[in-house]
Amino acid sequence: MDQIEDEHHLRTAAVHEGEPRTAIEGSITMPLFPSSTYVLGNPEEFDDIRYVRLNNTPNQKAVSEKLAALEGTEAAVVTPSGTAAVSMALLAHLEKGDHVLAQDHLYGGTRKLMDSLSERYGVDVTYVPAEEPEAWARALRATTRVFYMETITNPLLEVAPLDEAVAFSRRHGLVSVIDNTFATPVNFRPVGLGFDVVVHSASKYLNGHSDVVAGVVAASHERVKRVRKMMNLLGVCLDPHACYLLQRGLKTLPLRVPVQNANALALAKALKKHPKVAEVRYPGLPEDAAHARARRWFKGFGATVSFLPRDGVEVAERTMRELRIAREAPSLGGLETLVCRPATTSHAGLPDETRRGLGVADEMIRVSLGVENPEDIIQDFNRALGS
Numbered sequence: 001m002d003q004i005e006d007e008h009h010l011r012t013a014a015v016h017e018g019e020p021r022t023a024i025e026g027s028i029t030m031p032l033f034p035s036s037t038y039v040l041g042n043p044e045e046f047d048d049i050r051y052v053r054l055n056n057t058p059n060q061k062a063v064s065e066k067l068a069a070l071e072g073t074e075a076a077v078v079t080p081s082g083t084a085a086v087s088m089a090l091l092a093h094l095e096k097g098d099h100v101l102a103q104d105h106l107y108g109g110t111r112k113l114m115d116s117l118s119e120r121y122g123v124d125v126t127y128v129p130a131e132e133p134e135a136w137a138r139a140l141r142a143t144t145r146v147f148y149m150e151t152i153t154n155p156l157l158e159v160a161p162l163d164e165a166v167a168f169s170r171r172h173g174l175v176s177v178i179d180n181t182f183a184t185p186v187n188f189r190p191v192g193l194g195f196d197v198v199v200h201s202a203s204k205y206l207n208g209h210s211d212v213v214a215g216v217v218a219a220s221h222e223r224v225k226r227v228r229k230m231m232n233l234l235g236v237c238l239d240p241h242a243c244y245l246l247q248r249g250l251k252t253l254p255l256r257v258p259v260q261n262a263n264a265l266a267l268a269k270a271l272k273k274h275p276k277v278a279e280v281r282y283p284g285l286p287e288d289a290a291h292a293r294a295r296r297w298f299k300g301f302g303a304t305v306s307f308l309p310r311d312g313v314e315v316a317e318r319t320m321r322e323l324r325i326a327r328e329a330p331s332l333g334g335l336e337t338l339v340c341r342p343a344t345t346s347h348a349g350l351p352d353e354t355r356r357g358l359g360v361a362d363e364m365i366r367v368s369l370g371v372e373n374p375e376d377i378i379q380d381f382n383r384a385l386g387s
C-alpha cells in the first residue's frame with residue numbers, strides 16, 4: 001500500500017465540492033463572508049434566518065458541503081472543535097435516562113465528556129471492551145440508544161471489529177457513531193461499512209496545518225438536521241474565518257495523508273529495528289494486532305505511531321528533548337512531525353491506575369508524522385534514541 005489510489009475521486013472532490021458554481025465576482029476560491037447577519041429573505045422557520053450562530057451562513061455551508069462529499073454522506077455540519085462535534089452528535093441523539101455503549105479505549109476528552117454526561121445529566125454510559133462482542137450484548141439495556149467507537153484508538157492504535165459493531169447496532173436499533181479523526185476519509189470512510197454518524201476533530205488532519213480548531217459531524221440529512229438544531233439551541237457554531245481556513249486546508253487533504261501514511265510506515269519499521277525500542281505500535285506493520293482489519297478496510301494505515309523506549313520514562317523524556325526536527329507538542333495531524341507522551345497529555349486527566357489499566361504506559365511516546373522527508377525523520381529519531 002505504498003501509493004493510495006484515489007478510489008472515491010477524493011482529489012477532485014477536495015478541490016471542487018462546496019465551491020461556488022457561479023463564481024462570486026469571478027473569484028476562483030470561495031470568498032470569506034464575515035458578516036454575522038444577512039438580509040431577511042422568506043424564512044420558513046427560525047433556523048432558516050441566516051445568522052452565524054444558526055450555522056447557515058455561506059462559509060459554514062460551503063465547508064460542510066465539501067466535508068460531506070469527502071466522507072460520502074448526504075450532509076455535514078462544522079462545529080467549533082472536535083469535542084463539540086462529539087458532544088453535539090451525542091446530545092442530538094440522547095435524552096435523560098438513555099444509555100450509551102462506548103468502546104473502552106477512547107480519546108481522553110471524549111471519555112471525560114461521557115463520564116460527565118452520566119454524572120450530571122442522567123445519561124448512563126457503559127464502557128465495553130472492543131474485542132468482546134459478548135460483553136456488548138451483556139451491557140445492552142432497553143434504554144441503549146448509541147454505540148460509540150473510534151476508527152483507530154489513541155494512543156494504542158487499535159482497530160475494533162467495526163463490521164460487527166455496525167451489525168450489532170443495526171440488530172438492536174442503536175445509532176452507530178464513529179470518531180474517524182485518526183483515519184481521515186482518505187484512509188477510511190465509515191459510512192461504507194454502515195456507520196450512521198461520523199465525527200472528526202478537524203483540528204487534526206482535515207485542516208492539517210495546526211492553525212484551526214474545529215470539528216465536523218457527517219451523516220444523513222435527517223441526522224445532521226437534528227445535530228444542527230441542538231447546536232442552534234446551545235449556541236454552538238464555527239466562526240466563518242475558521243470555516244474559510246478549514247475549507248482551504250481540506251483541498252490538499254488527499255495529497256497530504258498518503259505522504260504522512262508513508263512516513264509513518266517508514267518510521268515504524270525503523271523503530272522496530274532499533275535496539276533501544278521495546279515495542280512499536282502501528283497498524284501498518286504486518287505483525288501488528290490491528291493489521292488484518294486495517295488491511296481489509298483501510299486504504300492506508302494512518303500517520304500516528306506509538307512506541308515504548310526500553311528504559312522507562314527518563315529515557316522517553318530525554319529522547320523527546322533530543323529530537324531536532326520533531327517537536328514536542330500535543331495534538332496531531334499537521335504538516336510537522338510532533339511527539340508527546342500520552343500519560344502527560346491526552347490521558348493526563350485519567351487516574352494513573354485507570355490509564356495503565358487501559359495499556360497506556362508511562363513511557364509511551366506517540367508520534368504524529370508530518371510530511372517531511374522520511375530519511376530526515378528516521379535519522380532524527382535514531383540520533384535522539386542513540387545519544
Ligand SMILES: *Cc1c(COP(=O)(O)O)cnc(C)c1O
Pocket residue numbers: 081082083084107109110150154179181182200201202203204213214215
Ligand atoms: C483531538 C481529538 C478530539 C478532540 O478534538 P478537539 O478539536 O481538540 O476538540 C476528539 N477525538 C479525537 C480522536 C482526537 O484526536
